[in-house]
Amino acid sequence: MTEFYGAEQAAMHHTCFGDLAADAAVLVVERLSAAGLSEGRVTDLGCGSGILSAALIDAGYTVDGIDLSADMIELARTNAPTGEFTVGSVHDAAIRSSVAVTATGEVLNYAVDPRAGLDALTSVAARAFDALAPGGVFAFDISTPGRNLGANVRHVFHDRDTWLLGMHATETDHRLERRIVILSREADGRYRRVDEHYELVLYDVDAVTDALETVGFGAEVRPSFTQATASQPPSGWAVFVGTKPRD
Numbered sequence: 001m002t003e004f005y006g007a008e009q010a011a012m013h014h015t016c017f018g019d020l021a022a023d024a025a026v027l028v029v030e031r032l033s034a035a036g037l038s039e040g041r042v043t044d045l046g047c048g049s050g051i052l053s054a055a056l057i058d059a060g061y062t063v064d065g066i067d068l069s070a071d072m073i074e075l076a077r078t079n080a081p082t083g084e085f086t087v088g089s090v091h092d093a094a095i096r097s098s099v100a101v102t103a104t105g106e107v108l109n110y111a112v113d114p115r116a117g118l119d120a121l122t123s124v125a126a127r128a129f130d131a132l133a134p135g136g137v138f139a140f141d142i143s144t145p146g147r148n149l150g151a152n153v154r155h156v157f158h159d160r161d162t163w164l165l166g167m168h169a170t171e172t173d174h175r176l177e178r179r180i181v182i183l184s185r186e187a188d189g190r191y192r193r194v195d196e197h198y199e200l201v202l203y204d205v206d207a208v209t210d211a212l213e214t215v216g217f218g219a220e221v222r223p224s225f226t227q228a229t230a231s232q233p234p235s236g237w238a239v240f241v242g243t244k245p246r247d
Protein backbone atom coordinates (compact mmCIF):
# COMPACT_ATOMS: atom_id res chain seq x y z
CA MET A 1 0.00 0.00 0.00
CA THR A 2 1.34 3.46 -0.83
CA GLU A 3 0.79 6.50 1.37
CA PHE A 4 0.66 10.23 0.68
CA TYR A 5 2.48 12.29 3.28
CA GLY A 6 1.89 9.56 5.84
CA ALA A 7 3.31 9.79 9.35
CA GLU A 8 6.94 9.13 8.30
CA GLN A 9 7.11 11.59 5.41
CA ALA A 10 5.16 14.19 7.38
CA ALA A 11 7.62 13.99 10.30
CA MET A 12 10.60 14.08 7.93
CA HIS A 13 9.22 17.09 6.12
CA HIS A 14 8.71 18.89 9.40
CA THR A 15 12.16 18.24 10.84
CA CYS A 16 14.32 18.45 7.69
CA PHE A 17 12.55 20.32 4.89
CA GLY A 18 10.89 23.29 6.57
CA ASP A 19 13.19 26.07 5.32
CA LEU A 20 11.03 26.88 2.31
CA ALA A 21 7.93 27.57 4.42
CA ALA A 22 10.02 29.60 6.89
CA ASP A 23 11.45 31.72 4.03
CA ALA A 24 7.98 32.20 2.54
CA ALA A 25 6.68 33.37 5.93
CA VAL A 26 9.36 36.10 6.05
CA LEU A 27 8.37 37.36 2.60
CA VAL A 28 4.64 37.31 3.40
CA VAL A 29 5.13 39.23 6.67
CA GLU A 30 7.30 41.82 4.86
CA ARG A 31 4.68 42.30 2.14
CA LEU A 32 1.77 42.56 4.57
CA SER A 33 3.65 44.98 6.75
CA ALA A 34 4.52 47.17 3.73
CA ALA A 35 0.84 47.10 2.72
CA GLY A 36 -0.26 48.20 6.20
CA LEU A 37 -2.01 44.87 6.78
CA SER A 38 -0.68 44.15 10.26
CA GLU A 39 -3.53 41.87 11.33
CA GLY A 40 -6.12 39.56 9.81
CA ARG A 41 -6.34 36.02 8.52
CA VAL A 42 -3.77 34.11 6.49
CA THR A 43 -5.08 31.04 4.64
CA ASP A 44 -2.36 28.44 4.28
CA LEU A 45 -3.32 26.04 1.48
CA GLY A 46 -1.48 22.70 1.74
CA CYS A 47 -0.26 23.90 5.13
CA GLY A 48 1.63 20.68 5.87
CA SER A 49 2.99 20.57 9.41
CA GLY A 50 2.14 24.24 10.00
CA ILE A 51 5.60 25.84 9.73
CA LEU A 52 4.38 28.90 7.81
CA SER A 53 1.16 28.96 9.83
CA ALA A 54 3.07 29.09 13.14
CA ALA A 55 5.35 31.90 11.89
CA LEU A 56 2.36 33.97 10.77
CA ILE A 57 0.60 33.41 14.10
CA ASP A 58 3.80 34.56 15.86
CA ALA A 59 3.68 37.69 13.68
CA GLY A 60 0.16 38.51 14.92
CA TYR A 61 -2.11 36.94 12.27
CA THR A 62 -4.79 34.28 12.60
CA VAL A 63 -4.49 31.23 10.36
CA ASP A 64 -6.78 28.83 8.51
CA GLY A 65 -4.90 25.82 7.18
CA ILE A 66 -5.98 22.96 4.95
CA ASP A 67 -4.09 19.87 3.85
CA LEU A 68 -4.92 16.52 2.27
CA SER A 69 -2.72 14.64 4.75
CA ALA A 70 -4.27 13.86 8.14
CA ASP A 71 -0.75 13.23 9.51
CA MET A 72 0.38 16.69 8.40
CA ILE A 73 -2.71 18.29 9.95
CA GLU A 74 -2.03 16.51 13.24
CA LEU A 75 1.48 18.03 13.29
CA ALA A 76 0.09 21.47 12.34
CA ARG A 77 -2.36 21.38 15.25
CA THR A 78 0.57 20.73 17.60
CA ASN A 79 2.93 23.29 16.02
CA ALA A 80 0.38 26.08 15.65
CA PRO A 81 -2.26 25.36 18.31
CA THR A 82 -4.34 28.48 17.69
CA GLY A 83 -4.69 27.82 13.95
CA GLU A 84 -7.89 26.37 12.48
CA PHE A 85 -6.83 23.29 10.51
CA THR A 86 -8.92 21.07 8.25
CA VAL A 87 -8.16 17.89 6.32
CA GLY A 88 -9.23 18.43 2.71
CA SER A 89 -8.21 19.44 -0.79
CA VAL A 90 -7.27 22.96 -1.80
CA HIS A 91 -9.50 22.38 -4.82
CA ASP A 92 -12.57 22.25 -2.53
CA ALA A 93 -11.42 24.77 0.09
CA ALA A 94 -13.67 27.73 0.78
CA ILE A 95 -11.23 30.58 1.40
CA ARG A 96 -12.47 32.97 4.07
CA SER A 97 -11.62 36.69 3.90
CA SER A 98 -7.84 36.92 4.27
CA VAL A 99 -4.90 39.30 4.03
CA ALA A 100 -2.71 36.57 2.52
CA VAL A 101 -3.19 33.18 0.89
CA THR A 102 -0.20 30.86 0.67
CA ALA A 103 0.58 27.51 -0.96
CA THR A 104 4.22 26.52 -0.41
CA GLY A 105 6.02 23.33 -1.39
CA GLU A 106 4.54 22.54 -4.83
CA VAL A 107 1.05 22.24 -3.32
CA LEU A 108 -0.68 23.24 -6.56
CA ASN A 109 1.32 20.71 -8.59
CA TYR A 110 0.23 17.50 -6.83
CA ALA A 111 -2.02 15.38 -9.02
CA VAL A 112 -3.07 13.28 -6.02
CA ASP A 113 -6.23 15.29 -6.41
CA PRO A 114 -6.94 14.45 -10.08
CA ARG A 115 -8.43 17.90 -10.69
CA ALA A 116 -4.92 19.44 -10.47
CA GLY A 117 -4.06 21.38 -13.63
CA LEU A 118 -4.03 24.90 -14.99
CA ASP A 119 -7.83 25.28 -14.75
CA ALA A 120 -7.81 24.19 -11.10
CA LEU A 121 -4.87 26.49 -10.35
CA THR A 122 -6.76 29.38 -11.98
CA SER A 123 -9.83 28.56 -9.90
CA VAL A 124 -7.76 28.58 -6.67
CA ALA A 125 -6.25 31.92 -7.74
CA ALA A 126 -9.73 33.35 -8.43
CA ARG A 127 -11.00 32.24 -5.00
CA ALA A 128 -7.88 33.70 -3.36
CA PHE A 129 -8.40 36.98 -5.22
CA ASP A 130 -12.03 37.21 -4.09
CA ALA A 131 -11.09 36.46 -0.46
CA LEU A 132 -8.16 38.89 -0.24
CA ALA A 133 -8.21 42.41 1.13
CA PRO A 134 -6.91 45.08 -1.28
CA GLY A 135 -3.09 45.01 -1.04
CA GLY A 136 -3.21 41.37 0.11
CA VAL A 137 -0.99 38.71 -1.44
CA PHE A 138 -1.26 35.20 -2.87
CA ALA A 139 2.22 33.68 -2.47
CA PHE A 140 3.11 30.22 -3.73
CA ASP A 141 5.73 28.18 -5.51
CA ILE A 142 5.31 25.72 -8.35
CA SER A 143 7.38 23.15 -10.14
CA THR A 144 7.83 23.73 -13.86
CA PRO A 145 9.26 21.69 -16.74
CA GLY A 146 12.92 20.97 -15.90
CA ARG A 147 12.18 19.97 -12.28
CA ASN A 148 14.24 16.81 -12.85
CA LEU A 149 17.27 19.02 -13.66
CA GLY A 150 16.96 18.24 -17.36
CA ALA A 151 16.99 14.46 -16.87
CA ASN A 152 14.19 12.08 -17.84
CA VAL A 153 14.96 9.86 -14.83
CA ARG A 154 16.68 11.02 -11.64
CA HIS A 155 17.54 9.21 -8.43
CA VAL A 156 17.77 10.99 -5.10
CA PHE A 157 18.99 9.45 -1.85
CA HIS A 158 18.88 10.91 1.67
CA ASP A 159 20.63 9.17 4.57
CA ARG A 160 19.84 10.55 8.04
CA ASP A 161 20.24 9.18 11.57
CA THR A 162 16.83 7.57 11.85
CA TRP A 163 15.70 7.20 8.25
CA LEU A 164 16.77 6.61 4.67
CA LEU A 165 14.84 7.86 1.65
CA GLY A 166 15.29 6.84 -1.96
CA MET A 167 13.36 8.54 -4.75
CA HIS A 168 13.01 7.52 -8.40
CA ALA A 169 11.67 10.54 -10.32
CA THR A 170 10.59 10.40 -13.96
CA GLU A 171 9.80 13.58 -15.92
CA THR A 172 7.83 13.41 -19.14
CA ASP A 173 5.84 16.12 -20.91
CA HIS A 174 4.52 18.37 -18.10
CA ARG A 175 4.34 15.45 -15.61
CA LEU A 176 6.72 14.33 -12.89
CA GLU A 177 6.23 10.93 -11.30
CA ARG A 178 7.91 10.23 -7.94
CA ARG A 179 8.32 6.78 -6.44
CA ILE A 180 9.65 7.07 -2.92
CA VAL A 181 10.78 4.38 -0.50
CA ILE A 182 11.37 5.38 3.12
CA LEU A 183 13.10 3.14 5.64
CA SER A 184 12.33 4.48 9.08
CA ARG A 185 14.10 3.19 12.20
CA GLU A 186 11.74 2.08 14.94
CA ALA A 187 12.44 2.30 18.69
CA ASP A 188 13.54 -1.37 18.72
CA GLY A 189 16.17 -0.68 16.02
CA ARG A 190 14.26 -2.42 13.22
CA TYR A 191 13.39 -0.51 10.04
CA ARG A 192 9.87 -0.04 8.73
CA ARG A 193 9.37 0.39 4.97
CA VAL A 194 6.90 2.98 3.68
CA ASP A 195 6.16 3.59 -0.02
CA GLU A 196 4.88 6.83 -1.48
CA HIS A 197 3.95 7.24 -5.15
CA TYR A 198 2.42 10.30 -6.76
CA GLU A 199 2.55 12.58 -9.79
CA LEU A 200 2.95 16.32 -10.16
CA VAL A 201 1.53 18.42 -13.01
CA LEU A 202 4.28 20.80 -14.20
CA TYR A 203 3.15 24.28 -15.23
CA ASP A 204 4.79 26.73 -17.62
CA VAL A 205 5.78 29.96 -15.86
CA ASP A 206 4.07 32.13 -18.50
CA ALA A 207 0.80 30.19 -18.18
CA VAL A 208 0.74 30.72 -14.40
CA THR A 209 1.56 34.41 -14.82
CA ASP A 210 -1.32 34.70 -17.31
CA ALA A 211 -3.67 32.89 -14.90
CA LEU A 212 -2.82 35.32 -12.09
CA GLU A 213 -3.24 38.36 -14.33
CA THR A 214 -6.50 37.02 -15.78
CA VAL A 215 -8.11 36.87 -12.34
CA GLY A 216 -6.89 40.40 -11.52
CA PHE A 217 -3.59 40.01 -9.65
CA GLY A 218 -0.43 41.98 -10.28
CA ALA A 219 1.96 39.05 -10.84
CA GLU A 220 5.60 38.81 -9.80
CA VAL A 221 7.79 35.78 -10.61
CA ARG A 222 10.86 35.18 -8.43
CA PRO A 223 13.65 32.60 -8.34
CA SER A 224 12.97 31.97 -4.65
CA PHE A 225 11.16 33.39 -1.62
CA THR A 226 14.44 35.02 -0.50
CA GLN A 227 15.65 36.34 -3.88
CA ALA A 228 13.78 38.79 -6.09
CA THR A 229 15.86 38.33 -9.24
CA ALA A 230 18.24 35.83 -10.82
CA SER A 231 20.63 35.93 -13.75
CA GLN A 232 18.73 33.09 -15.47
CA PRO A 233 14.97 32.76 -15.98
CA PRO A 234 13.45 30.20 -13.55
CA SER A 235 13.69 26.58 -14.72
CA GLY A 236 12.22 23.66 -12.81
CA TRP A 237 10.70 25.66 -10.00
CA ALA A 238 9.50 29.25 -9.42
CA VAL A 239 7.92 31.46 -6.81
CA PHE A 240 4.92 33.67 -7.57
CA VAL A 241 3.53 36.59 -5.62
CA GLY A 242 0.15 37.85 -6.79
CA THR A 243 -0.85 41.18 -5.27
CA LYS A 244 -4.47 42.33 -5.22
CA PRO A 245 -4.63 45.92 -6.45
CA ARG A 246 -5.98 48.53 -4.07
CA ASP A 247 -8.63 49.87 -6.49
Ligand SMILES: C[S@@+](CC[C@H](N)C(=O)[O-])C[C@H]1O[C@@H](n2cnc3c(N)ncnc32)[C@H](O)[C@@H]1O
Nearest residue numbers: 021046047048067068069089090104105110113
Ligand atom coordinates in the same frame (compact mmCIF):
# COMPACT_ATOMS: atom_id res chain seq x y z
C1 LIG B 1 6.02 19.65 0.31
S1 LIG B 1 4.64 19.67 1.39
C2 LIG B 1 4.63 21.38 1.87
C3 LIG B 1 3.91 21.63 3.16
C4 LIG B 1 3.94 23.08 3.65
N1 LIG B 1 3.19 23.97 2.79
C5 LIG B 1 5.35 23.57 3.77
O1 LIG B 1 5.80 24.35 2.91
O2 LIG B 1 6.02 23.16 4.74
C6 LIG B 1 3.28 19.60 0.26
C7 LIG B 1 1.95 19.53 0.97
O3 LIG B 1 0.90 19.70 0.03
C8 LIG B 1 -0.19 18.91 0.46
N2 LIG B 1 -1.11 18.77 -0.67
C9 LIG B 1 -0.85 18.28 -1.90
N3 LIG B 1 -1.94 18.35 -2.68
C10 LIG B 1 -2.92 18.90 -1.92
C11 LIG B 1 -4.29 19.22 -2.16
N4 LIG B 1 -4.90 19.00 -3.34
N5 LIG B 1 -4.98 19.77 -1.14
C12 LIG B 1 -4.43 19.99 0.07
N6 LIG B 1 -3.13 19.70 0.35
C13 LIG B 1 -2.39 19.16 -0.63
C14 LIG B 1 0.48 17.64 0.94
O4 LIG B 1 -0.36 16.85 1.74
C15 LIG B 1 1.68 18.21 1.67
O5 LIG B 1 1.41 18.45 3.02
